[in-house]
Amino acid sequence: MADRIQLNQKSYAKLSRRGVILGSLQTAFIATLAFRMRKLQVEDASNYRLLADENRINIRLIAPSRGEVYDRNGKIIARNEQSFRITIVKEDAGDIEQALFSLSNLIKISQSDAKRIIEETKRSAPFLPVTVRDQLSFDEIARIAANTPNLPGVSVEQGLSRVYPSFESYAHVVGYVGPVSDSDLQGGNETNPLLKIPRFQVGKVGVEKHYEDILRGSAGVMKVEVNALGRVMRNLSRKEGKPGNNIQLTVDTALQSYIQARLGSESASAVVINCKNGEILAIASSPSYDPNKFVKGISYSDFNELRDNELRPLASKTVQDAYPPGSTFKIVTALSALEANIIGPKDTFTCSGKMEISNRFFHCWKNSGHGTMNLEKSLSESCDVYFYELALKVGIEQINKMATKLGLGVKHDVPMSAITKGLMPSREWKLNYRKQEWLVGDTVNASIGQGYVLSSPLQLAVMAARLASGKKVNPILTKSINGQNVHNLSNIEDLDIDKSYLKIIRKALFEASNDRRGTAYGSRVIDNTYRMAGKTGTSQVRNITDAERENGVTKNEDLPWKRRDHGLFINFAPYNKPEIAVAVVVEHGGAGSKSAAPIARDITLQALFKGNPPLEVYPAKDRSAVFERQNKLGEVLKELEIFRENKV
């Protein structure tokens, strides 16, 4: 027994030893745990706290309201309107197909929409709303609101959408907004999170695009706490964004709408500029399109129709298209000759209807010739041969210099899209781009605004304005941003052209409009206070062959539309105290005196009278036609105004 106890004693000691060893191991492990806990919770706590907040706090952006665009009188051009969309939440709706069926009794849901909605609800988390339809009308919203109890999971969400109440009038000026595309994300915008908000819209063309940064504003931030699945548990904070700045343009909506209506379905464009300070009062291109369609998402068929229309409604013809300026360019040739002291006002040339230069005949538009011409008469009657003579003496360099002074071949800085520089050719230009030597014939062609010379209607209007005021006015479209004037218009420098020369040209243009033999006599104004001074232009888009000249030139009306001449007209008024300058181009409209000049007269008078002019200012024989037109356009504009006030 003692033996046994002895043994027990020995085994007991061993067991205790092993027990202490095991206990020590356990203690060591517990200490490790404690140190680990300290490391995680004390040393690295701030790191992990940050990670936890990242986990739970989701930052959502609130789209700011876009700045609005006004005209010079405070009339709205682009604004934001509450728009409604309906969404469906799967977990509240239960059977999606059943819910869509109930909805389709109230609003129209297309097959493809229904398919998309079912797909989306399958893919996304059950608590996330899926858009059923966007841009609903008030009627539809009212119908849904009345049936809310029967439509679980369906809710109406509000947002802002862009509205252009003037419809087609400003499509080319203000442009439109649309969903963010890949190209919008380039050029420093890649990281702007605002652009990644679903359904966010950015300016696509025109003022909307040019002033995107000013109009956009900055995003608001909403912090929400989300759970691991992304469901919003509660709102933590909400900071509203800064709305975009409002922009006031120099345009006058009444005039702009009038011009748009006056141009009608012609492929034409017109620019009206305040000739003292360059403010653009109207800048219209026709035919136009409804920018609201683009905001809502234009249908393929509508878009294709716009794109394929040969009158090019999508083109902003006032700034983006350049035409041979035709006879309107004679102003440049005449001024350059005066400045180069090649001719005086009294000097004359004889026009025989054609002129031979380096073995080639250059013709005057008047086959029989103008006879003896001085500068004033040559402009007012638009004699070509006279300018051929000048061209030979002046040379292209002088002409080019003068054109630049008058704003041709210069890219004017207005906030519209795709602004052309036009083309004012020179020796270097031809050598560089055509790889050919400059020929005398090129100068001769250029002297009457044909050949290589190309100008946009805006450039022509600027030329008219500079001529009228003698000041170096630049076209301006933006009056103020957020109430702050953008341009200082008090100190506009004088044009670097002798005033007496300008006076001679102005007089010549007056004669063109008011002398019985002037090319624009048909479109004169008979009230002395409002008399116009203008220059017609007819630019060829084809060459007239010698054979044709023998047999009689084909009449413009008999040609296919695409091959007819462009009709141009530039003018300023009133002659005694110029206020506005106007340029009108009618594509393939035939002679400028017949196509562009009558339109320019109506526009000029409309701008001067700020509304319909009294019939007495028109020559007696035009009055009945003008009266009829005034009534017709009045109807159109009234309708547009009603639209503007009520619908959209």
Next chain:
Amino acid sequence: MTYLEYKVRAVPRGFKKLFYLNWPIILLLCAATAIGVIMLTSIAGISWDPWASAQLKRFFVGFILMISIAMVPIWFWKSMSVLAYITSLGLLVLVEFFGSTGMGAQRWLDLGFITLQPSEMAKITLIMVLAFYYDWLPDQNVSKPQWIIAPLALIFLPFFLVLQQPDLGTALLIVLGGGAMMFLAGIHWGYFGAALSLSVGGALIILQSRGKDWQLLNDYQYRRIDTFIDPSSDPLGAGYHITQSKIALGSGGWTGRGFGQGTQSRLNFLPEKHTDFIFTTLAEEFGFIGGISLLAIYALIVAFSIIAAISNKDRFSSLLIYGVTVTFFLYFAVNMAMVMGLAPVVGVPLPLVSYGGSSLLVLMAAFGLLQSAHVHKPRGVI
């Protein structure tokens, strides 16, 4: 051997036994349970339902079970050791055929009034049978190879059955528990050295075989090893649990976010927040202070138990107490190491704190055995 062989001069009788219970351990058990109930309340959004009240009820049942077992002399339990072991093996086989599946493994046996997890029971019955074996085995035979075979078989049977469920975590705990018993019994160091070098070598070979012709594990198993080594390599996949649980712990800081304020668990970033990952909520809401307090309670339970084991001169009792202690230790050590990113994610609950009936009852029963051994320990050797 029967209880008649026990030579005890003075064993307390009747209600007097209550005074001889190891009260510090009981109070510490209650404290740990209280922490658990508080956490379950918080996780439910400061509500008794559904977990806290149920957990409290189970604790009362477990408490009564513990006291009842403690009142019965240890020599009775000693005589039941082999039977208990065989029964639990039988239940493990039963669960293989009739068990209900949960969490991807067959673990539960529905007995109508209670769902039983035989693998939990097996841990304790293995301790009992090994204590019985080494009490019976003369000391000089302990390290002899022929006497090593039987305990190895005793360990291997439940290990194999649990692995079949499959429950790798519990299976490894069974091996560790059994190994600890063999170590305590006094087996020569050499065996452990050999076992250690074998497992290290095996692990190296397994790792080496990756991408070779003779690759030993499946690709997904290697990926699990990768995630364990670097959880950030797959933060949304397999590493998600570890990453999120570390974030929860770390964001607690010194004092935590406060009761009911733990964002990680409340917002469901954490999986199994009321069971295996409950410690993360404690650490997030009560910070380092809260976490270290629970760890201290556990450490004290281990300390008091080891003291009780050393002070017990009866070999079976002493081995049993050590065994229960090691089992308890392995529970919380593995669980905490897991949530702190020190061990791979295995399904081991935090003892007394995690919500769950089976493990709580088994644990209370084990402490009942510990108390019985303590109450009925030899006081003065004859």
